[in-house]
Amino acid sequence: MSRAVPNLMGLALLPSALFFALFFFLPIGLMAVMSFLTGNPVVMPNVVATTRHYERILEDPFYFEVMWTTVRIGLWTTAITLLLGYPLAHLMARVKSRSLHALLLMAVLMPMLTGIVVRTFAWMALLSDKGVVNQLLQGLGFAPMQLMYNEFGIVLGLVHIYLPFMILTLTGVIGRIDERLEQAAQNLGASPIRAFVEVTLPLSVPGILAGSLLVFALAISAYVTPILMGGFQIMTLPILIYQQISANFNIGFAAALGMVLLALSLVLVVAYNHILAALSGQRDLQ
Amino acid sequence: MSARIELSAVSKSYDGGARAVDAIDMTIEPGEFFSLLGPSGCGKTTTLRMIAGFETPTDGVIRVGGADITRVPAHKRDMGMVFQNYALFPHRTVRENVAFGLRMRGMARAAIARKVDEALAMVALTGFEDRRPGQLSGGQQQRVALARAIVIQPRVLLCDEPLGALDKKLRQSMQFELKQLQKTLGVTLVFVTHDQEEALAMSDRIAVLNGGKVEQVGTPVEIYDRPATRFVADFIGDTNLFRGEIVPAGAGVALKVSPELVLPLPAAPAASGLVSVALRPEKVRLAAGTDANAITPGTVESANFQGGHVLYRVALPGNRHLLVQSRNDGSGAPLPAGAPVSLSWAPADLVILKD
Ligand SMILES: Nc1ncnc2c1ncn2[C@@H]1O[C@H](COP(=O)(O)OP(=O)(O)OP(=O)(O)O)[C@@H](O)[C@H]1O
Ligand SMILES: [Mg+2]
Numbered sequence: 086m087s088r089a090v091p092n093l094m095g096l097a098l099l100p101s102a103l104f105f106a107l108f109f110f111l112p113i114g115l116m117a118v119m120s121f122l123t124g125n126p127v128v129m130p131n132v133v134a135t136t137r138h139y140e141r142i143l144e145d146p147f148y149f150e151v152m153w154t155t156v157r158i159g160l161w162t163t164a165i166t167l168l169l170g171y172p173l174a175h176l177m178a179r180v181k182s183r184s185l186h187a188l189l190l191m192a193v194l195m196p197m198l199t200g201i202v203v204r205t206f207a208w209m210a211l212l213s214d215k216g217v218v219n220q221l222l223q224g225l226g227f228a229p230m231q232l233m234y235n236e237f238g239i240v241l242g243l244v245h246i247y248l249p250f251m252i253l254t255l256t257g258v259i260g261r262i263d264e265r266l267e268q269a270a271q272n273l274g275a276s277p278i279r280a281f282v283e284v285t286l287p288l289s290v291p292g293i294l295a296g297s298l299l300v301f302a303l304a305i306s307a308y309v310t311p312i313l314m315g316g317f318q319i320m321t322l323p324i325l326i327y328q329q330i331s332a333n334f335n336i337g338f339a340a341a342l343g344m345v346l347l348a349l350s351l352v353l354v355v356a357y358n359h360i361l362a363a364l365s366g367q368r369d370l371q
Numbered sequence: 372m373s374a375r376i377e378l379s380a381v382s383k384s385y386d387g388g389a390r391a392v393d394a395i396d397m398t399i400e401p402g403e404f405f406s407l408l409g410p411s412g413c414g415k416t417t418t419l420r421m422i423a424g425f426e427t428p429t430d431g432v433i434r435v436g437g438a439d440i441t442r443v444p445a446h447k448r449d450m451g452m453v454f455q456n457y458a459l460f461p462h463r464t465v466r467e468n469v470a471f472g473l474r475m476r477g478m479a480r481a482a483i484a485r486k487v488d489e490a491l492a493m494v495a496l497t498g499f500e501d502r503r504p505g506q507l508s509g510g511q512q513q514r515v516a517l518a519r520a521i522v523i524q525p526r527v528l529l530c531d532e533p534l535g536a537l538d539k540k541l542r543q544s545m546q547f548e549l550k551q552l553q554k555t556l557g558v559t560l561v562f563v564t565h566d567q568e569e570a571l572a573m574s575d576r577i578a579v580l581n582g583g584k585v586e587q588v589g590t591p592v593e594i595y596d597r598p599a600t601r602f603v604a605d606f607i608g609d610t611n612l613f614r615g616e617i618v619p620a621g622a623g624v625a626l627k628v629s630p631e632l633v634l635p636l637p638a639a640p641a642a643s644g645l646v647s648v649a650l651r652p653e654k655v656r657l658a659a660g661t662d663a664n665a666i667t668p669g670t671v672e673s674a675n676f677q678g679g680h681v682l683y684r685v686a687l688p689g690n691r692h693l694l695v696q697s698r699n700d701g702s703g704a705p706l707p708a709g710a711p712v713s714l715s716w717a718p719a720d721l722v723i724l725k726d
Binding site (some may be wrong): 181182263265266268269270271272273274275276277279280283284287288 | 386423424425444445446448449450451452454456458459460461462471472475476519520523
């Protein structure tokens with residue numbers, strides 16, 4: 086009987102293993118192969134291997150610019166969601182009253198019930214050159230401001246969309262930190278803020294790590310929000326990739342850009358992991 | 372260094388709920404080992420947390436060394452606390468845990484190192500400095516928690532069931548160590564426990580709590596020998612409880628439990644009508660056979676041999692029962708069930724209780 090259990094577990098893992106193989110490793114593998122081909126082998130008979138897509142990326146500073154813009158937007162989005170999300174997550178994890186907790190959870194989850202496009206259009210109605218905010222500013226006698234079609238607008242839209250991911254991830258981790266640890270620190274003479282910095286903050290590093298990686302990965306691969314809020318004024322990697330496929334039909338180059346995006350995420354994931362683990366002194370994190 | 376703690380009419384009700392602590396009055400003397408004893412949910416932890424400053428009393432005043440600290444935040448109270456689950460910082464080494472309070476006080480690095488070493492030596496944990504709490508046994512964690520609390524030389528040490536998670540052997544040795552340490556440091560110690568034996572063995576004085584109220588405050592001997600209320604008599608140790616009517620008997624008074632069972636009382640109680648009395652099993656002398664001078668005859672119902680003594684359950688006239696603890700004096704096997712016995716005790720051992 087007892088020997089059947091691991092087998093059963095293995096069997097239960099099979100669907101997800103298949104799913105991953107089919108929808109994760111296979112597409113990425115195909116993308117990797119395509120990035121080294123001169124064209125799409127399905128429609129073109131005389132396709133040969135090449136590294137010219139990567140050479141093009143390396144040679145033209147424009148693509149570096151795009152990469153840096155993408156990463157910069159990702160970093161800003163991550164930093165702002167973390168700064169906004171942490172206090173709220175802390176409150177949610179520590180609040181005693183059940184009804185207040187439910188209310189906060191509703192407030193966090195509610196925006197997720199509307200689609201990204203709808204929410205982005207709402208921002209556009211508010212922030213566009215002739216939007217609500219600028220009308221109001223002008224009505225009060227101020228000069229209109231450029232609130233979208235720039236990185237500010239994109240970051241704002243992304244923060245709005247990905248904040249719940251940060252909050253929910255952090256709440257889970259902070260909620261599992263025993264409140265009495267902070268009380269013990271206070272009992273030993275630490276002010277509430279000091280107790281938080283000395284105890285709760287370092288213990289919530291895994292949550293900060295997980296939430297940040299999640300938001301960063303989502304932000305650098307976001308497509309709809311950067312297009313709508315950036316109005317094609319700002320070029321990011323996902324937008325560039327889409328253009329290469331839909332307008333230029335250059336699948337090989339798009340695949341190479343995709344590989345770059347993937348590598349970028351991986352490098353940052355590893356770097357971030359190392360930095361925060363070293364900061365918190367928790368070697369067992371990795 | 373140690374300080375007197377005074378609680379005057381302190382109450383606490385958690386939002387909307389019933390009173391977890393209900394108008395408690397008590398004074399804990401400087402340097403005293405003071406236990407809060409009571410069943411689960413009686414408000415021990417709540418009382419301790421109010422003294423530590425983690426809960427604000429709904430009513431009443433708490434003073435330490437004469438100063439009102441009711442609204443003083445926890446980190447300014449200068450009290451050491453050992454939490455029930457130790458609450459050691461899991462991301463810090465033993466050394467860092469113990470050094471924490473000193474660091475918060477801005478002490479110089481060298482002085483901290485010296486004090487930490489001293490404190491760890493005191494709890495016999497030298498050599499464990501670089502371990503994390505997760506790499507220690509329960510007893511070792513407990514001692515780290517203790518070292519962390521005493522290293523700051525607090526005026527008051529608060530312990531919430533610090534020995535609760537330990538096995539019996541370790542528990543006993545830690546009881547001894549804690550008591551020794553408290554004596555050496557001369558610190559006022561408030562000790563929460565629901566284990567009556569622990570409280571009796573360690574305390575200078577005990578407050579017995581029930582339902583958020585203080586039932587009795589006294590030395591272990593007072594609590595055990597002269598319980599004030601029916602609850603205390605019942606909660607501490609084995610006891611025989613009788614309830615009856617006060618009747619005159621000769622020159623004095625007696626308690627009429629039933630028409631067949633009348634027990635002489637040492638003095639007329641303040642209350643009249645129905646009163647409860649307690650009688651400890653070991654205060655009863657049991658002799659085989661009948662004796663006209665005994666207080667009451669009885670019949671052995673069962674005998675439970677426990678090594679050093681025998682615990683008898685004796686049937687009394689009027690369908691009552693009495694537990695009797697009889698010392699094993701080497702006179703042979705316990706009396707068999709059905710054996711007639713005569714029972715006597717000093718009338719003063721009959722303790723009149725408040726309900
Ligand atoms: N945070 C809280 N919110 C609401 N009620 C609480 C809270 N903490 C304790 N109580 C209630 O207050 C009463 C006293 O609790 P307390 O923790 O002081 O008991 P205790 O004597 O320490 O019990 P135990 O021996 O089980 O630890 C209980 O009825 C408990 O349910
Ligand atoms: Mg408790």
